[in-house]
Amino acid sequence: MRAYTPKDNVQKKPYYTDRYWVAPQVAKHDVSSDDVFVHDLDAIKAKFEVLDAYIQVDQMVVIINAHDNFAIIEMLKNEREYNQLSEMSAIDWLATEGKFEIFYQMLSMSKRKRLRIKCKIDEKESLQSVEKLFRSADWSEREMYDMFGVVVNNHPFMKRILMPDDWEGFPLRKTYPLQGDEFAAWYEVDKIFGKEAREIIGPENRDPARIDRYDTERFSRLGHEVPRGTDITNGEPDTPLVYQEPEGVFLIEKFDAEQSVVISDRHR
Amino acid sequence: MAQHQVNYLKDGGLPVALTTIDKVVNWGRSNSLWALTYGLACCGIEMMASGASRYDFDRFGTIFRASPRQAELMVVAGTLTKKHAEFIRRLYDQMTEPKWVISMGSCANTGGMFNTYATVQGVDRVIPVDLYLPGCAPRPETLQYGVMMLQQKIRRESASRAQKPKRLM
Numbered sequence: 001m002r003a004y005t006p007k008d009n010v011q012k013k014p015y016y017t018d019r020y021w022v023a024p025q026v027a028k029h030d031v032s033s034d035d036v037f038v039h040d041l042d043a044i045k046a047k048f049e050v051l052d053a054y055i056q057v058d059q060m061v062v063i064i065n066a067h068d069n070f071a072i073i074e075m076l077k078n079e080r081e082y083n084q085l086s087e088m089s090a091i092d093w094l095a096t097e098g099k100f101e102i103f104y105q106m107l108s109m110s111k112r113k114r115l116r117i118k119c120k121i122d123e124k125e126s127l128q129s130v131e132k133l134f135r136s137a138d139w140s141e142r143e144m145y146d147m148f149g150v151v152v153n154n155h156p157f158m159k160r161i162l163m164p165d166d167w168e169g170f171p172l173r174k175t176y177p178l179q180g181d182e183f184a185a186w187y188e189v190d191k192i193f194g195k196e197a198r199e200i201i202g203p204e205n206r207d208p209a210r211i212d213r214y215d216t217e218r219f220s221r222l223g224h225e226v227p228r229g230t231d232i233t234n235g236e237p238d239t240p241l242v243y244q245e246p247e248g249v250f251l252i253e254k255f256d257a258e259q260s261v262v263i264s265d266r267h268r
Numbered sequence: 269m270a271q272h273q274v275n276y277l278k279d280g281g282l283p284v285a286l287t288t289i290d291k292v293v294n295w296g297r298s299n300s301l302w303a304l305t306y307g308l309a310c311c312g313i314e315m316m317a318s319g320a321s322r323y324d325f326d327r328f329g330t331i332f333r334a335s336p337r338q339a340e341l342m343v344v345a346g347t348l349t350k351k352h353a354e355f356i357r358r359l360y361d362q363m364t365e366p367k368w369v370i371s372m373g374s375c376a377n378t379g380g381m382f383n384t385y386a387t388v389q390g391v392d393r394v395i396p397v398d399l400y401l402p403g404c405a406p407r408p409e410t411l412q413y414g415v416m417m418l419q420q421k422i423r424r425e426s427a428s429r430a431q432k433p434k435r436l437m
Contacts, residue, residue: 171386177385180386187353191353204393242420243413243416249423
């Protein structure tokens, strides 16, 4: 058996670092290279301020001010035929810029084009809901609130969607620990048994791969079972699989392995 | 009156079987383990396969029930999330005594590969477990063997004495 090494905090130290690796950037092209997007961008620029616009992987990315989001998406839907909001969520840039980036991925079925609207908001800033325009934004915005804590105004049902209602913290933020903070670690114990049960139940075992071959209190080896708590440091006897008690079971016919039929053709 | 000696305690005597109350009750309990359908994730598929025709749990008297009030066995098949923990505890409390729990698969045993904030690291943090089945997911044969082990455990228990409710803490 392989020697056991503790795996408690494997994720703390990355096992591979390359200081000279530079993240590849997707090439950005000028919007004027595409006939359809040029007109869309001109229409947006006529009414609203556009901070930046470019084409990446045949999709136009338009970076706008956060307070214009509803008006721009409404215009794109009603006048520019972008009739589907396929995806929207937030990206956590709090560590580097102190801001969330919100993106709306839109699709025009008639033009066969995809367009992405991006805007940035501060951590405490709220955003206008686009649920009135696209029903798909209903759950997406709830998920955005659930996972990042971005509050959306004028949403019909601003409530957590995945995590429990009484959850603390926003799990998809970069600052949230993968294995949960203290609230998450004791959530089910606190809720079901109360805080006083913490000492009795004990902390979570975050190393579920841990197996102690000689621990007969909690482990047993199939085919080598011994009574609980037996010391097996000097080996253990072979015990064949027992399906019934050796003396037989009351009112139940004894299973005889010799008499059983093994089916050779499994597709019969 | 017959001339020959009749041994009433042997087969072919009177239609009488001598036994103890314990054995009869435990025979009944161990061979009519009605299980609560508790498929939480992919292990639930294996649990359904165990109940279907090829593996046929009905042979053991294990019939899946959709109500905790009609069930005495809970096969926790799959990942238990923290959001769901209170509901599994509530359903466990609604089952009538005596009751048993099989924790099926790595996720239910220890949290398995979901070493994250949202997964309960083993259902035994919430409800008392009688039998842990390893595997990801365990084959239906494993679940069958597990149920047979549980039947053996039930037969060993005393039935006449009121069973003490199991406590987690």
